[in-house]
Amino acid sequence: MSEFKREHIYLKHIQAATGRLLLVVQLCAFMASLSLLVQLVAIAYFLSALLHPILGDADSLHEQPLVSVFNSNSGNLVFAALAIAGAALVVRVVFQHLADHFAARAGQRACQQARAELTEHWRASLVQQAGKQAPEQAGVLLEPVESLFGYIARYLPQRSQAVMVPAVILIIVFSLDWVAGLFLLVSAPLIPVFMALVGMGAERLNQQHMETLQRLSALFIDRLRNLSLLYTSGRESAATAHIAKAADEYRRINMRTLRVAFLSSAVLEFFAAVAIAALAIYIGFSLLGYIDWGPSQHLSLFSGLLILMLAPEFFQPLRSFAQYYHDRAAALGAASQLLAAQPTGSAPSDIAGPVLSDNTARAAGPEPWLLNYPGGTYRYHPNEPAIDIPAFRLCRGDLMLVTGPSGVGKSTLLRLLTHGDVATDVHGSTIFAPLPGKIALQRQHPWLFAGTVADNLKLFYATANANASDADIDAVLDDVGLTGFAEVEVVEQGRNISGGEAKRIALARCLLAPISDFMLVLDEPLAGLDAATADRVLKRIHSHHKQGQTIVIAAHEHGKGQLREMATHCLAMGITEMQS
Numbered sequence: 091m092s093e094f095k096r097e098h099i100y101l102k103h104i105q106a107a108t109g110r111l112l113l114v115v116q117l118c119a120f121m122a123s124l125s126l127l128v129q130l131v132a133i134a135y136f137l138s139a140l141l142h143p144i145l146g147d148a149d150s151l152h153e154q155p156l157v158s159v160f161n162s163n164s165g166n167l168v169f170a171a172l173a174i175a176g177a178a179l180v181v182r183v184v185f186q187h188l189a190d191h192f193a194a195r196a197g198q199r200a201c202q203q204a205r206a207e208l209t210e211h212w213r214a215s216l217v218q219q220a221g222k223q224a225p226e227q228a229g230v231l232l233e234p235v236e237s238l239f240g241y242i243a244r245y246l247p248q249r250s251q252a253v254m255v256p257a258v259i260l261i262i263v264f265s266l267d268w269v270a271g272l273f274l275l276v277s278a279p280l281i282p283v284f285m286a287l288v289g290m291g292a293e294r295l296n297q298q299h300m301e302t303l304q305r306l307s308a309l310f311i312d313r314l315r316n317l318s319l320l321y322t323s324g325r326e327s328a329a330t331a332h333i334a335k336a337a338d339e340y341r342r343i344n345m346r347t348l349r350v351a352f353l354s355s356a357v358l359e360f361f362a363a364v365a366i367a368a369l370a371i372y373i374g375f376s377l378l379g380y381i382d383w384g385p386s387q388h389l390s391l392f393s394g395l396l397i398l399m400l401a402p403e404f405f406q407p408l409r410s411f412a413q414y415y416h417d418r419a420a421a422l423g424a425a426s427q428l429l430a431a432q433p434t435g436s437a438p439s440d441i442a443g444p445v446l447s448d449n450t451a452r453a454a455g456p457e458p459w460l461l462n463y464p465g466g467t468y469r470y471h472p473n474e475p476a477i478d479i480p481a482f483r484l485c486r487g488d489l490m491l492v493t494g495p496s497g498v499g500k501s502t503l504l505r506l507l508t509h510g511d512v513a514t515d516v517h518g519s520t521i522f523a524p525l526p527g528k529i530a531l532q533r534q535h536p537w538l539f540a541g542t543v544a545d546n547l548k549l550f551y552a553t554a555n556a557n558a559s560d561a562d563i564d565a566v567l568d569d570v571g572l573t574g575f576a577e578v579e580v581v582e583q584g585r586n587i588s589g590g591e592a593k594r595i596a597l598a599r600c601l602l603a604p605i606s607d608f609m610l611v612l613d614e615p616l617a618g619l620d621a622a623t624a625d626r627v628l629k630r631i632h633s634h635h636k637q638g639q640t641i642v643i644a645a646h647e648h649g650k651g652q653l654r655e656m657a658t659h660c661l662a663m664g665i666t667e668m669q670s
């Protein structure tokens with residue numbers, strides 16, 4: 091799927107979250123525009139009645155179809171016209187206020203939806219987030235999400251107004267004077283054409299703008315974090331210069347984006363002004379009698395005034411649309427950022443599905459096995475040596491032990507089991523499908539966030555461990571040899587705890603995942619554990635297995651003996667035969 095299409099699908103999906111609010115906004119905005127038109131007709135009537143005796147024109151005010159609505163220009167009607175103009179003004183203000191109110195609500199709802207989805211994706215895939223820069227991720231929740239507001243609250247409502255309001259005005263003007271109508275009809279397409287031309291460049295600039303801002307915030311937080319190190323090594327001025335350079339780059343991109351925005355609106359204003367001026371000349375000369383062909387002979391003061399007042403309103407929705415078109419460009423840039431920030435496997439096509447949809451969708455397959463791999467090879471890069479993966483079959487409730495010397499590819503196999511990829515099997519290149527269902531994966535380099543150890547255990551795969559009781563948490567921490575660690579504060583990325591402790595917290599997190607919902611995939615769970623703790627972890631794994639949980643464990647020689655006894659089968663990597 092092309093990037094462009096993915097972004098559009100994403101924006102449509104976010105738009106759907108606003109429900110019927112957008113429809114209400116469009117309706118209110120249209121009613122406000124209709125009230126304005128009524129107001130202009132009433133004002134034109136009032137002015138023409140006022141100016142008629144002064145100008146002494148013989149034109150009848152009854153000649154045009156719209157004038158007939160008013161029937162006569164008696165004093166009562168003039169007052170009625172004033173009253174209608176006043177009432178229309180009030181109605182317009184009310185509808186405009188409602189439209190703005192609901193538009194803001196729709197925009198907020200869209201932003202909330204985008205933020206909620208993103209945090210849910212992140213919560214659901216803590217493991218995949220490992221190694222990503224926290225400031226960069228936090229930045230995605232601010233600027234790009236805010237860019238969706240303008241798209242929903244301004245661009246989308248204005249898009250429908252830009253079609254409906256000019257169409258109504260065109261009908262009115264054509265019924266008054268078809269030559270004037272033709273003026274508007276010919277000049278109207280210039281605006282969308284320019285919009286499209288400018289929009290293409292603006293979209294790319296907006297993307298660059300977002301990326302630069304993300305880089306700047308990540309750089310700034312990184313330097314702040316390492317302030318003391320920079321100070322002790324005497325590198326403060328170099329760091330300051332680096333930030334200044336990055337800020338200047340951001341300023342440059344920002345100014346370029348603004349330049350395009352200002353230039354495009356200036357061009358559009360110019361075209362609208364020229365069209366209105368041409369129309370004013372035509373009406374002026376017609377009323378003075380210098381033009382004596384076509385409908386100009388029948389142009390009255392009322393219709394001339396009304397057309398003149400309607401002309402700016404004809405261009406206004408198109409101008410606003412052009413102005414808000416930048417919101418669309420910004421939203422497309424933001425959509426690509428938001429999609430990139432989502433973990434793999436959560437492309438827009440499965441946004442509406444469950445968080446772990448890729449794997450979950452296949453969980454109820456008719457095969458007796460979860461995965462049946464015929465054996466083959468996998469390469470990280472075409473030039474790198476192939477990793478041999480022996481044939482294996484994994485069924486529900488199995489405990490598969492993956493063994494082999496360091497570097498043989500055990501972690502790689504676990505990665506393939508959880509994420510899938512393209513591997514070469516005995517039938518040629520094929521997709522190595524991930525295990526169907528939810529997986530609690532313990533990696534060698536776990537990711538921990540700022541909070542207590544208990545917080546770190548609870549926040550795992552969306553709602554998986556959210557309801558874990560204190561007793562459950564204490565028990566699992568006991569089992570991994572971290573008794574009393576529940577309330578210990580962890581700083582961002584677990585920098586204040588040892589590597590071994592971090593691994594054990596990650597192991598506890600997996601062991602806490604609901605047995606009936608999750609498969610366990612553990613990478614070296616016993617590494618670094620003392621004999622007594624390793625024994626408790628083994629007992630716990632054994633109990634999980636007895637309760638029917640499907641478990642895959644990669645293990646070195648260490649602790650393999652007991653694990654081998656427990657395992658339903660063993661996959662020895664580096665040896666291309668399946669053992670049982």
Ligand SMILES: Nc1ncnc2c1ncn2[C@@H]1O[C@H](COP(=O)(O)OP(=O)(O)OP(=O)(O)O)[C@@H](O)[C@H]1O
Pocket residue numbers: 470471477494495496497498499500501502503646
């Ligand atoms: N992201 C990566 N990109 C490129 N090569 C990689 C990547 N990860 C691992 N490798 C390479 O793939 C091979 C297998 O690595 P892997 O980590 O799967 O081995 P392992 O059996 O788990 O080792 P250990 O027991 O030491 O953890 C190694 O040669 C390693 O250098």
